[in-house]
Amino acid sequence: MLTRAVDIGVITYLIKPVDKEQIIKALVRTAKMIQLEREKEHYFKRVVALSSAIEQGHSLILITGTDGRVEFFNQEFCRLFTGCEQLKDSDILDLFKNKNTDYAQLALSIKSRTRWKGELIFELKGNKPLWAAVTLSPIENSAGVIKNFLLVIEDITSQVVKQEELAQAREKLEKIVKERTLELEIQKNKAEEANRAKSMFLAKVSHELRTPMNGILGMTGLLMDSKNISPDEKDKLGIVKQSADSLLVLINDLLDFSGITEGKFKLKPYNFSPAQIYKRALETIRNAANIKQLELKSFISPELPAELFGDGNKLCQVVINLLSNAVKFTEEGEVIMSVKSKAVNGMVEIETIISDTGIGIENNTIDIFESFTQIENTMTRKYGGAGLGLKISREIVNRMNGDIRYESIPGKGSVFTFNVVMELPAETAKNPLEFPVPLKLLLVEDGRINQKVFYETLRDYPVEIHLAEKGKDAIHKLSETIFDAALIDINLPDITGREVAEAAYNSINSNTALIAVSALSEEQLEDEHLALFDAFLGKPVEKEILIDYLFYVSKIKTGNSLDIEKLERSIKGNKILKQELIDYYLKSSKDLLRQIKLNNKSGKAEELFKSAHKLKSETSYFGGKPIMEITSAIKGKISSGSYDSLIRNLSFELKYFCKLMERHLRSES
Amino acid sequence: MKTLIVEDDYITARVLSEIMKDFGDTQMAETGKEATGYFENALGSGNKFELVLLDIMLPEMDGQEVLENIRTAETNIGIEGLDRVKIVMITALGDYHNIGKAFKNQCEGYIVKPIEKDKLIEVLKDLELI
Numbered sequence: 001m002l003t004r005a006v007d008i009g010v011i012t013y014l015i016k017p018v019d020k021e022q023i024i025k026a027l028v029r030t031a032k033m034i035q036l037e038r039e040k041e042h043y044f045k046r047v048v049a050l051s052s053a054i055e056q057g058h059s060l061i062l063i064t065g066t067d068g069r070v071e072f073f074n075q076e077f078c079r080l081f082t083g084c085e086q087l088k089d090s091d092i093l094d095l096f097k098n099k100n101t102d103y104a105q106l107a108l109s110i111k112s113r114t115r116w117k118g119e120l121i122f123e124l125k126g127n128k129p130l131w132a133a134v135t136l137s138p139i140e141n142s143a144g145v146i147k148n149f150l151l152v153i154e155d156i157t158s159q160v161v162k163q164e165e166l167a168q169a170r171e172k173l174e175k176i177v178k179e180r181t182l183e184l185e186i187q188k189n190k191a192e193e194a195n196r197a198k199s200m201f202l203a204k205v206s207h208e209l210r211t212p213m214n215g216i217l218g219m220t221g222l223l224m225d226s227k228n229i230s231p232d233e234k235d236k237l238g239i240v241k242q243s244a245d246s247l248l249v250l251i252n253d254l255l256d257f258s259g260i261t262e263g264k265f266k267l268k269p270y271n272f273s274p275a276q277i278y279k280r281a282l283e284t285i286r287n288a289a290n291i292k293q294l295e296l297k298s299f300i301s302p303e304l305p306a307e308l309f310g311d312g313n314k315l316c317q318v319v320i321n322l323l324s325n326a327v328k329f330t331e332e333g334e335v336i337m338s339v340k341s342k343a344v345n346g347m348v349e350i351e352t353i354i355s356d357t358g359i360g361i362e363n364n365t366i367d368i369f370e371s372f373t374q375i376e377n378t379m380t381r382k383y384g385g386a387g388l389g390l391k392i393s394r395e396i397v398n399r400m401n402g403d404i405r406y407e408s409i410p411g412k413g414s415v416f417t418f419n420v421v422m423e424l425p426a427e428t429a430k431n432p433l434e435f436p437v438p439l440k441l442l443l444v445e446d447g448r449i450n451q452k453v454f455y456e457t458l459r460d461y462p463v464e465i466h467l468a469e470k471g472k473d474a475i476h477k478l479s480e481t482i483f484d485a486a487l488i489d490i491n492l493p494d495i496t497g498r499e500v501a502e503a504a505y506n507s508i509n510s511n512t513a514l515i516a517v518s519a520l521s522e523e524q525l526e527d528e529h530l531a532l533f534d535a536f537l538g539k540p541v542e543k544e545i546l547i548d549y550l551f552y553v554s555k556i557k558t559g560n561s562l563d564i565e566k567l568e569r570s571i572k573g574n575k576i577l578k579q580e581l582i583d584y585y586l587k588s589s590k591d592l593l594r595q596i597k598l599n600n601k602s603g604k605a606e607e608l609f610k611s612a613h614k615l616k617s618e619t620s621y622f623g624g625k626p627i628m629e630i631t632s633a634i635k636g637k638i639s640s641g642s643y644d645s646l647i648r649n650l651s652f653e654l655k656y657f658c659k660l661m662e663r664h665l666r667s668e669s
Numbered sequence: 670m671k672t673l674i675v676e677d678d679y680i681t682a683r684v685l686s687e688i689m690k691d692f693g694d695t696q697m698a699e700t701g702k703e704a705t706g707y708f709e710n711a712l713g714s715g716n717k718f719e720l721v722l723l724d725i726m727l728p729e730m731d732g733q734e735v736l737e738n739i740r741t742a743e744t745n746i747g748i749e750g751l752d753r754v755k756i757v758m759i760t761a762l763g764d765y766h767n768i769g770k771a772f773k774n775q776c777e778g779y780i781v782k783p784i785e786k787d788k789l790i791e792v793l794k795d796l797e798l799i
Binding site: 566567569570571572574577580581584585588610613614616617618620621 | 677678679680681683684687688726728761782783784785786787
């Protein structure tokens with residue numbers, strides 16, 4: 001009876017006689033059973049929901065035992081693959097194809113029962129393999145023991161394919177870029193090679209052009225100085241000189257340009273009159289301004305020093321360049337140049353402003369200080385010019401510790417301003433009468449015209465010239481007569497100037513001042529070669545520089561800075577040691593001077609200071625005041641200016657000092 | 670008196686050795702590194718130097734650094750006060766600003782190039798070395 005009642009849905013029952021306690025117990029029991037029923041129902045719903053999610057979802061889901069054998073797979077497998085039944089009981093490690101690190105990690109994770117995520121190729125027999133993102137999760141039972149693994153597999157084939165395609169495309173692109181870069185590099189090298197060849201060619205051609213200019217300019221100058229020519233002839237010669245001057249400017253521009261591109265551009269400082277330089281620049285372009293009926297005005301501050309030490313010729317080049325640009329680009333109105341100076345830390349800063357009323361500069365985006373730049377290509381035809389001037393000008397100004405800039409209003413005009421910093425000269429220039437003592441000079445020069453230029457240039461000076469036309473002749477003369485100085489052309493027909501210099505060192509003229517003369521620029525000669533000489537003189541020969549050198553050599557001759565007693569005070573009469581130390585100094589000082597010159601050329605300031613210091617220390621035992629002073633000046637020089645002139649003077653001084661020392665040795669023996 | 674002469678300029682080195690040979694053994698060093706080595710070796714062997722003539726301008730390691738090295742080496746083995754070696758700095762004209770630093774680093778005296786025998790002897794007498 002009771003069983004039947006339960007069967008048809010009775011939850012509980014009471015047995016008569018019914019008491020209160022029994023009823024309460026039955027009610028509690030009933031309530032508990034109802035709750036259990038509800039929980040069951042809830043649990044069941046959840047299981048249904050979860051299983052439908054697993055069955056109907058688009059993820060591929062596998063459940064395996066801890067041994068990795070498949071116990072369950074969802075319907076998605078059967079939808080995607082044929083023969084999904086074969087999945088049952090198969091080892092999942094057999095389902096994944098690639099045996100790489102990921103595969104090994106999957107196997108390891110199953111063994112160690114840990115979570116894992118990775119990418120593998122999934123392949124079911126008879127189906128196309130697919131790229132799968134696999135997540136492996138261990139599943140614990142209610143007692144917390146791992147009994148199963150859940151594998152969720154996502155088909156990422158299309159992503160991988162895309163990635164692969166992308167990678168391939170990238171690879172292809174990289175290859176193309178690489179090829180292009182290589183191609184460009186080859187082309188760049190070719191272009192650079194061509195550029196270098198062009199610079200070399202320019203340098204060579206300019207050099208060949210400069211050599212005959214020496215004769216033209218030298219002879220014209222001398223003719224103009226002579227007293228027996230008519231004013232008319234003088235005017236005509238003036239025009240010859242002016243044309244030759246402009247030609248020289250152009251040639252020098254070309255040479256400078258090739259020097260800049262090869263990084264060999266250098267200033268050659270000497271004592272000059274800035275007023276003269278500005279006057280020269282104005283005169284050079286006056287004619288061109290007159291032709292265009294432009295007014296050419298100049299204001300030069302009276303405070304401008306009478307003399308400065310610097311590369312006056314290069315300064316002149318910048319001024320001429322800016323003035324001729326101003327004239328070139330101005331059709332009517334005026335060109336004004338104003339120059340003022342101020343003292344800065346014992347040096348002189350000169351500011352030059354050149355303004356015009358010309359066409360102005362339209363486009364501010366173009367760097368007009370770059371080579372070959374003119375604002376419009378059509379303008380080049382109208383206005384001419386190689387487009388080298390401003391680049392060279394900027395280079396020169398920068399080397400003179402200054403800068404160049406401009407302001408311009410199109411149609412109204414332009415204003416160019418530049419500053420340069422220069423040193424005050426140590427000693428002022430000289431006329432023939434001020435030459436301290438006469439000099440005996442050996443001139444080693446094969447060119448007849450150049451010989452004549454030297455003879456004429458030095459005609460009024462107390463210089464006795466002995467000529468050697470060939471190197472061998474020079475060596476012979478050096479073995480017979482002691483000279484104060486030798487001017488040696490380094491391109492001789494028989495042997496090189498270098499060999500002549502070396503022969504001088506090994507002769508009675510081992511301490512003769514040697515001046516190298518060449519139409520090649522200083523930068524084009526080897527440093528080792530130049531180090532044999534005390535000074536360098538470029539062709540066409542500039543009279544001021546030549547006279548400067550010879551004046552210095554003459555001035556040194558008036559002094560006697562050798563104080564041998566100093567050494568005697570140091571070592572107290574040890575004659576053998578005295579002899580040894582003098583011999584040592586004669587050799588060592590030349591080595592140190594050579595190091596000083598080479599370190600200067602290669603820009604190694606620190607090494608230069610050290611060699612100068614050592615030379616100073618060694619010289620201190622023999623007096624040598626001028627050498628002490630110059631080496632101190634080299635060490636104390638803070639400005640970025642060049643050491644060239646200090647080193648040249650040091651070289652001249654040291655030669656004479658050694659000469660005095662040798663004379664002393666001879667007098668003792 | 671055992672003297673260490675540290676000088677890279679040959680003429681000064683020869684002049685110094687010529688003067689110092691009358692007072693005992695001399696050892697020459699041309700670089701700071703060499704000098705430090707000689708000094709430390711002598712200190713270790715017990716036959717230590719009594720005087721160091723030390724040029725300030727030396728290649729690589731300069732005289733100031735050698736001076737510091739010597740004083741550190743002495744302090745490390747407990748040599749102090751009057752037991753320390755006497756150090757005379759050698760300097761060129763116009764380098765006086767270096768002398769101040771050398772005195773701070775505990776040198777005992779200095780002498781200016783060109784070295785003269787009488788002047789050096791005066792310095793040595795001042796330091797009661799002779």
